[in-house]
Amino acid sequence: MKAKCYIKGYAAISPQESFSGGFAPHLLTLEGKNMMHVKEPDYSGFIPPNSLRRMSRVLKMGLTAALQCLRNSNAKIPGAIITGTGRGSLQDTEKFLHNIREYSETALNPTPFIQSTYNSVNGLIALQQQCTEYNNTFVHRGFSFEHAVLDSMMQLAEGNATEVLAGAFDEITDEHFYIKSRIGYWKKELTQPAELLESATGGSIAGEGAAFFLFTSQPSDICLEGIKMLYKPSEEEVQQALQNFLSSHDLAGEEIDLLVSGRNGDARYAQFYDNVERQIPDAKVFYFKPYCGEYDTAGAFGLWAAIKEMEQWPANNAVIYNNFYGEQHTFMLLRKVV
């Protein structure tokens, strides 16, 4: 995919002070669990009180990040709304399932069921902005956000839209943390974000967040040049894919100034990140997972962090590399427009 896709505006709600628009990376101190939560903004300036009272946390996060992104972009009604989420509203899903059990499948409250559907955030954005354009939500675990990006690029390339609101949202709950801990997602020992990348054990720190971008076909400061996804590749396939990806954009590894890496401290998959760093030897490396934790759509925070780094640092070409537990691997290429 070589279509020009410029980034006009963006917004993120994360465990960092990101919502205000700045980014001064701060490593949190965790207590008790390897889990970090977002710093929630005041939602009242974005969502009417009558809607706010009914929404669960991730819905508020997703909708508010999307609306802030539109505000930052001086846009109101995008030509498409495309999102990705690995888990949707876990809080609502859990509530609904608990109700089924508690009330023996009777007297079920409709709200958690309605909101537990993955496309709730998209629907809320469309309703609030009165947007009747293309609307799609991708739910593909570690490829959820990435498919939203790919679809956005295709919408722009085919001329179906000139501005696309794309984003991702995921939350972590105690129950989901427990379930995923049983299949080795999180480190068994309490690990602080500051120590995460030095860890020699399996698993990572759980995180969450919502990030949105307004992609446009009109030239802007930063261009998302391309995206490449690989499912369950070998180490060699990842290396070859990176080489092909860069050369398809007339670049060599040495020409990349910034590598934004999704290294998450999980020793089982560290070799993929080691290899990529060897192939991009001269780049400044920024590891974003110690600041947001691991979750299906952490790549969206990675893209947000890459843009902030490119704004603050003289990088012309940046590569974002992320993999989700060794299965879903993604490269994205950003270029500063001079």
Add this chain to the structure above:
Amino acid sequence: MEALKLKLKQQIIEALNLQDTKPEDIDDNAPLFGEGLGLDSIDSLELMVLLERNYQIKVEDPREGRKILQSVQTMAEFIKSKQVA
């Protein structure tokens, strides 16, 4: 009856997550929908669930539900009538 209405108001506030609303803010006879509390159709479903969960009363006929859910007063009268029956 007064105790039932107070309890009902507390249950409505909790079920509908009416932040910043206290039981004393809800007038017994004020309409729950449109004006008054400004509830909507999803709230009406939640109030039906509230009646079923807390009072074991199932409202089958939607037309009947519209009358019952007019105000706290009408809800309380309906619950009382079912309890007596």
